[in-house]
Amino acid sequence: MKTFKTGIIGLGTVSRTHRNALAQLDHVxxxxxxxxxxxxxxxxxxGVHFYQDYEEMLDQEQLDAVHICLPHYLHLPAVxxxxxxxxxxxxxxxxxxxxAELRQMQALDxxxxxxxxxxFQNRLNPTFVKLQELIGSGEYGKLLGVKGVAIWSRNMGYYNAAPWRASMAQxxxxCMINQAIHTLDQLQLLGGPIRSVNGQxxxxxxxxxxxxxxxxxxIDFENGVTxxxxxxxxxxxxxxxxVQAVCEKGSFTIKDYGLYYAPAENENEKTLLVRDRRLPGSKTYYGASHVELIRGFYETLAGHEDTCVSIQEDKVISLIEAIRRSSLEGRTILWKEMEEQ
Ligand SMILES: NC(=O)c1ccc[n+]([C@@H]2O[C@H](COP(=O)([O-])OP(=O)(O)OC[C@H]3O[C@@H](n4cnc5c(N)ncnc54)[C@H](O)[C@@H]3O)[C@@H](O)[C@H]2O)c1
Known part of the structure; x- marks a missing residue:
C-alpha cells in the first residue's frame, strides 16, 4: 500500500481522536x-506543517486526503x-x-x-454489526419495533468553550444533530425506509x-416497524x-457497551452476545470505532473493498429535520416531503 499524505482541518476536541487513530496506522x-x-x-x-488558512494548505501541500473536523456550518464550504x-x-x-445542504454535498460527490x-463510526461497533446480522438472518421473526435512547450531559461550559455549538445557524x-445523531442513524438503518415522522x-x-x-x-417505517x-x-x-430491536421471537438490546438477547417468552432471561471495544484514553461515549473507520477509509483509497459511508446514503440529516419540522409545524411529516427537497 502506498503511503498517503493526509491533513486535518480543525484541531478541536474530536481531532485528537483522529490524530490518535492516524498515529496507529501504517501507510498514512x-x-x-x-x-x-x-x-x-x-x-x-x-515536521507537521501548520496553516491558519485551509485553502492555502490545500494549495500548498500535495495531500491525498483531508479529515474535516470543523464546526458544522463549515462542513459544506470545506468539502x-x-x-x-x-x-x-x-x-x-x-x-x-x-x-438543502445535503443535496448540495451529494451533487458535489x-x-x-x-x-x-x-x-458514522458507531455503525462499526461490534454490537451494532452483530445486531444487524441477527435481525437480517430472519431467525427471530419479523422486526416489530426499534428504540433509541441517548441521555447525556452538556452544561454551559461546553457551549461557552465553542459558542458555535449553541447557535442554530452554525x-x-x-442534541439531535450533535449528540444523538449516531443513535438516530442506527434507528433508520435498522428500521429501513421511513414513511412518516412525528417529533417534539x-x-x-x-x-x-x-x-x-x-x-x-x-417514526413509522414503511414495513410496519415502529x-x-x-x-x-x-x-x-x-x-x-x-438501542433496542424487538422481533417476534425476542428482543435485542445494546446497552452498557454489550448486546443482549432476551426471548419473547421470558424477557428477564438475558444473554450477553458480544461486547464493544473500549478505547483507552478516549471518551467512551464516542464509541471506539474511529480507528476501524479511518483504517477502512485508507484501505478504500488503496483500492480494497469500499467500507465507507457515502454521502448518498446519509438519511439522518433529513430525519433530524423532519423531527424538528414536525415539532415546529405541529403535524406529521411524510418522508416523501423530505425526499422531494
Ligand atoms: N464522531 C463523533 O462521535 C464526534 C464526536 C465529537 C465531535 N464530532 C464532530 O466533529 C466536529 C468538530 O467538533 P469539535 O467538538 O471537535 O469542535 P471544536 O469546536 O472543539 O473544534 C473545531 C476546531 O475548528 C477550528 N476552526 C474553526 N474555523 C476554522 C477554519 N475556518 N479553518 C480551520 N479551523 C477552524 C476551531 O478553532 C477549533 O479548533 C463537529 O462536526 C462535531 O459534530 C464528532
Missing part, C-alpha cells in the same frame, strides 16, 4: 493541519474546497446542517472525482442556548446509549 502520514487559532500549532509533532481540488475527504458527522466518506441543531423538540434545562437540549420522536426515540443532554452524566 499526517503532513499538514489547519486551524484558525495560531496557538494550535503548539500541539503538533515536529467544496476539497472537491474542486480532487482531494479525498473523511468528514466528521453531521455531514451538513440540513437537507457526483460531480467531482474524489472520495467523500462520512464519519450547528444546525442541538424543546429546551428543558438549557434555556440560554438556541439549539434544542431535548427531543422525542415517533421507532421510538428519546435524546437529551440535560442529565448529570453521559449514560450508555441504548
Amino acid at each position: 502520514e499526517l503532513t499538514a493541519v489547519s486551524d484558525v487559532k495560531p496557538e494550535k500549532k503548539d500541539e503538533l509533532a515536529e 467544496t474546497a476539497c472537491a474542486k481540488r480532487g482531494i479525498n475527504v473523511l468528514l466528521e458527522k453531521p455531514s451538513t446542517m440540513n437537507t 457526483r460531480e467531482y472525482g474524489f472520495k467523500l466518506a462520512v464519519c 450547528a444546525g441543531g442541538g 423538540v424543546c429546551n428543558l434545562a438549557l434555556k440560554e442556548i438556541e439549539v434544542e437540549d431535548t427531543a422525542i420522536a415517533h 421507532g421510538t426515540f428519546f435524546g437529551t443532554v440535560t442529565y448529570v452524566k453521559n449514560s450508555s446509549i441504548e
